[in-house]
Amino acid sequence: MQLETVDRIIQQHHADKTALIAMLQDVQSEFTYLPQEALVYLSRTIEVPLSRAYSLATFYRAFSLKPKGRYSIAVCMGTACHVKAAVKILEKFERLLHIKTGQTTPDLNFGLEEVRCLGCCGLAPVVTVGPDLYGKVMLPKVDQIVKQYQKQGARDAKT
Ligand code: FES
Known part of the structure; x- marks a missing residue:
């Protein structure tokens, strides 16, 4: 430190x-x-x-005493997102990242959490990665999101 x-x-x-x-x-x-x-x-x-x-x-929820991933993924589990299969989205992130909700990958690249309504229910199901928001997320999009930030992480590590 x-x-x-x-x-x-x-x-x-x-x-x-x-x-x-x-x-x-x-x-x-x-x-x-x-x-x-x-x-x-x-x-x-x-x-x-x-x-x-x-x-x-x-x-304050914004603070954490445990290391968070460089890319903090939040899957909305509010009612509107829940009825649009947000659980399956969350499970897919868990499978791809090999972590459970609330955990951080060992390389500290990704953290995964569930959140309650993000206030944009019309876009359900909603996922955020840091400041980036993704709406109407379908299962194939989960793969794309993970790959996108893995690539970005690799690029950032080189610079
Ligand atoms: S329930 Fe997910 S954005 Fe409102």
């Missing part, structure tokens, strides 16, 4: 205790999760109780 990165984030926020949530967001976006070492260092440096950092980290 690079504590210099955490240090940089702290400096960007002028070590301001009131910016703790923003700092946690930045740490999460750098590491894809909130490493324990980072939380300890952050709370010590800006002098807030570690328990405060942990309570925020566990309260």
